[in-house]
Amino acid sequence: MGTRIGKEVSIGIAEAAMMADVDVVSAYPITPQTHVVEHLSELVADGHLDAEFVPVESEHTAMSTCCGSVAAGARTFTATSSQGLALMHEILFIASGMRLPIVMAVANRSLSAPISIWNDHGDVMAERDTGWLQVFVENGQDAYDHILWAFRVAEDHGVLLPIMVNFDGFIVSHVVESLEEWSPEEVRRFLPPYDPPYRLDVDNPWTFGPVGIPDIYLETRKAHDEALLGAKATMVKAWSELADVVGRQYYPVEQYKADDADIVFLSMGGISETCMTAVDELREAGKKVGLVRLRLWRPFPFDEVKAALGGRKVIIAIDRALSTGGPGGPVASEVKAALYGLETRPQVIEFIAGLGGRDVTVGDFKQMYEKGAAVAAGGPVPGYELLGVRA
Amino acid sequence: MAPLPGWKDLPPGCPIQEPLSARNNLTGSWRSARPIWDHDKCVRCGVCDLFCPEACIKPDHEGLYQANLDYCKGCGICAQECVTQCISMKQEEE
Known part of the structure; x- marks a missing residue:
């Protein structure tokens, strides 16, 4: 068992991503961003996390960077919220259609107009049909556990899909809660290294994201739908593995x-x-x-x-x-x-x-x-x- | 052409490892009409070849112009531009 401490949930999520030993984090650091990526940039800058933190000029580019890095074989994480999620919209379909297992924490907040970044689920409901796996957590412990769980599920060779871990903006993201952090040994037992079946590699070239003419597009949609439906079994299995490691059991x-x-x-x-x-x-x-x-x-x-x-x-x-x-x-x-x-x-x-x-x-x-x-x-x-x- | 794959045959995300596999896709497949030359009227000026946006019209060994139907999309520009109006567009049958 890890240590129980008081921690802002956004900071806890950042540290869960660090425990997952992410290789790349890309984000656009402006409102409505949260402390999740702010803290990850500090962890990288201070040498606590050996990862590339790629600050970019928009959320659209943040998600594009994540697509490239995960395709190259790097464990990849980002976080966003509200208008930022909306700006990612186009690339969300590309991440899921190309079956790129990105983990993204989404602090759910309302969309403008009128300008509002307070809590509701309007942002993520607009992304409901982007073909991502999506879970909702209720509190800080839930959020922390589900970041590690999300990597375990998304990167499974039977799944290979990006996943959003939704946590409520402000009422969860900005509050200090009692968290039990995982020990490095617990993470090792639960989460294997990212080992994609194929990756962008100059010595062994693959084309990612090719054209899908009318003769094949329909079959790709069917395969994507079946992949999402089939992912539930892996999710349930990973929840029970999580319970074996840290003693907390979650269900759909x-x-x-x-x-x-x-x-x-x-x-x-x-x-x-x-x-x-x-x-x-x-x-x-x-x-x-x-x-x-x-x-x-x-x-x-x-x-x-x-x-x-x-x-x-x-x-x-x-x-x-x-x-x-x-x-x-x-x-x-x-x-x-x-x-x-x-x-x-x-x-x-x-x-x-x-x-x-x-x-x-x-x-x-x-x-x-x-x-x-x-x-x-x-x-x-x-x-x-x-x-x-x-x- | 090999039979088209079913959804279960597709690798996740559909990456492709075969170089130049786009060449397997013959882009003339959506043509709804094909150009037919009246070679008695053709003066072999080559205007059809020059205007063809697919560059799929070439003279054969006798200098008679033909369209490569693997790539001809049936746009009809050759028939429109032909100096002697020797090209007609024939509807593809079902």
Whole structure:
């Protein structure tokens, strides 16, 4: 077991990347960046980490640099957020289509306009279909563990896909938490060196990123889709290996006090911890309520979602992003899609909560519960609601 | 031409190790019409050759101009520019 210390989560993520012995970090150091890459640049400059830190002129170039370095066989890491992630958009497809196992920490923050870099999931939901593996963590320990886990998964020869580790901006990224760091021996046991099946090499040349004419493009998309769906088995295996090494067990979908609950909250990311407090207080008041948390977002864990939510009366789905002019929130939409084939479908009520850093309190969850209880008692199912919006 | 690979045959990310493999792709495959010469009217001036954007028109051993259909995209520029209008464009059959 490692040492437990108080540490800002962004700093912890940087040190987890250092423990993974990354070879290349490329980033654009301006708002909305976080301390993740700032600290990595210090670790390299101070000689604690033997890596190339490549400062570039934009996030578009940061991701391009990561593509080149990982293709050359270097373990590669970057971090971004909000507008920075949006500027990477074009290259995200190139990284995933070329099956380049980059690990990227994304501090989830809202997108402009109006200018806002506070916490929500608007940035990453715009990148949902870029073909990356995507997980959401809830706290600092989660974040630290998942950086090492992400390298283990992404670089597996059966996977070879880039991965985003999503952690909430400010409410997770900028807070000091109690972290148990891994020892070098634990990292060695868990994470083998990066050994790509082929790499850019002047002595043994390969063409990476060739043209895909109409005769072949369709087959590449099918192979990419199957790779994402097939990655779940490796992710689950790596979570159990992680548990063997450090004793913490993670799952694609996790539950809290939900065994006998007719009404469950469904959430993703750091907000789940506030929700747990609300569940505790509602349980003390005799309410049969629980929480189901989505950890894995891509590939979407259809079977686990059906197992966790099928048979409930009411699901209170909480989204941190709004599909403007669409069906509401992306999480609720996909959960509904997963449940559609069930013979008896639970009712789903949807809340879009905490957009642009608006606080979501324990009291807010209790109000959401009351609305869920009204539906469970036979009331009408309301449409999606932007929690706390002023008329 | 070798049969086209299925999705399971593709290596992750589709890197290519064979040099010049782009030559395997015959770019005339999307042609919808082909040029036909009336060699009785042809004066062998070579304007068709000069204008062809694919440079795929060449005289044969008798000096009669022909298009290499592996690369001819059927654009019809040769027929448009021909001095004696001896080239007609014939629709490709299904």
